[in-house]
Amino acid sequence: MYPAVLIVDDESTIIDSLEGILSDDGFEVIHAFNGYEALKKIDSDSPDIVLLDIWMPGMDGIDTLKEIKQHHPSLPVVMITGHGSIESAVEATKSGAFDFLEKPLSIDKVILAINNALNFRKLEEENRYLRKKTIEKNSITGTSPAVQKLYGEIMVAAPTESSILITGENGTGKEMVARTIHQFSKRPEGPFIIINCAAIPEEHLESELFGHEKGAFEGATAKNRGKFELAASGTLFLDEIGDMSISTQAKMLRALESKTFQRIGSSRTLHMDVRVITSSNKDLDAEIKEGRFREDLFFRLNVIPIHVPALRERIDDIPILVDFFLSHLAEKSLASKKTLSKEALEILKQWHWKGNVRELKNLMERLSIMVESDVIGKDDIPSPYNPDIKTSPEKGDVRNRIFNMKKLDRARAAFETEFIRFRVDQMNGDLQTAAKQMGASLNFVKKKISES
Secondary structure (H helix, E strand, O other), rough: OOOOEEEEEOOOOHHHHHHHHHHHHOOOEEEEEHHHHHHHHHHHHOEEEEEEEEOOOOOOOHHHHHHHHHOOOOOEEEEOOOOOOOOHHHHHHHOOEEEEEEEEOOOHHHHHHHHHHHHHHHHHHHHHHHHHHHHOOOOOOOHHHHHHHHHHHHHHOOOOOOOEEEEEOOOHHHHHHHHHHHHOOOOOOOOOEEOOOOOOOOOHHHHHHEEEEOOOOOOOOOOEEEEEHHHOEEEEEEEOOHHHHHHHHHHHHHHHOOOOOEEEEEOOOOOOOOOEEEEEEEOOOHHHHHOOOHHHHHHHHHOOOEEOOOOOOOOHHHHHHHHHHHHHHHHOOOOOOEEEOHHHHHHHHOOOOOOHHHHHHHHHHHHHHOOOEEOOOHHOOOOOOHHHHHHOOHHHHHHHHOOOOHHHHHHHHHHHHHHHHHHHHHOOOHHHHHHHHHOHHHHHHHHHHHHH
16 A cells, blocks of 8 residues: 655646656655645545645645644644745644745655655554553453443543543542543653642642742742643643642632743743643532632633543453453562452452452452462452451450460460451551551561461
8 A cells, every 4th residue: 555645735837746756656646736625635535644835825834734733633744835934934843744845846855754754653653552552451441331431531532632620439540541641642752740639738739839949938948840840741630639729729720721830939930831630539519619619720620521430330340450450460470370260250249349440459469469379269359348258357256366375476466467457458458558557568568468
């Protein structure tokens, strides 16, 4: 199959000359005499590249270029002009032109520009394919209608520059959705910066967002670039935006509307080039009614709403997720991959999964540590997931067993193990959170769990 080149020029002599040479070089050539005709030819003939004259009557080359890039962003366009100027070259480049050639045309330069553009497009397509493969290897993988709907929404929203608000319960994978949107956006090579609004004290959040100058406040011993600066040409993901205070919300709104901001302690205005994605597990409509969230900011952020379904709404995806998590854990630990029996999977499908995908992932990590066999069976599923096993240790049973031990070291070890198991169960199998709450290391908790 030969690459198709669309030549757009109001001079028939230019078209005839290029058509003859490019045809001899193995290209399929399509032509149009103006911008309107070019747009129709793109829709009907799907060219691989466009050679576009910048000076044409009616719709000129720049306007045609903008239309092409709006509807066919991945189609490379090489601009041609007989009146070259720095201004027109800059404008064409800003509007998305791949290259810029001046008349009279050097055929060697034309062929080189076409081949460079086609190679670049091939690389872009390969990158898109690789990014598409990454979506199949994360927590939003699944075949359920809920996930397919989510996937479709991501693919529609990602190429736009609009603000996106991702909603969903804790543990559903809102951050993963944001990362996937970034990967499929027009900014995949740019940074993906995360800031958790719920995890940063209110007095520090503004500095985290906008940065500060040295001496701007007590403790500001050095200049600090904020997340808006660090995310330049990329994506800024504001997790749990519903926890942001009203005062910071006002500053956030002002920055988004003006696309400018100032570091704390500076009068210099900085311009932002950032795609903003936010998330919340709160009902922001209710927060607005209670006066805890600004309605104008909500409208600014909620241009494209995306809701991530809870795991209980996609139960049929559990086997796929389990397989992924166990494969990943096996690769990480250089061990053989474990599998779950059908009976064990059925038990997991009956659970309500308040912690959603994160809870399932933590349980798989726990089971991969605790179970020696390569097949995790029904009896290996612990409480509270398994109805055949008591939800938590009975205080009296644990007390009696420990108090009947004669050696202090054995009693201490038994209590330690039971205490850790109980805390891990309370955290829905989240070993890291349980370890943090207990003030213990994650490795220590894993070791005690594996011994129990």
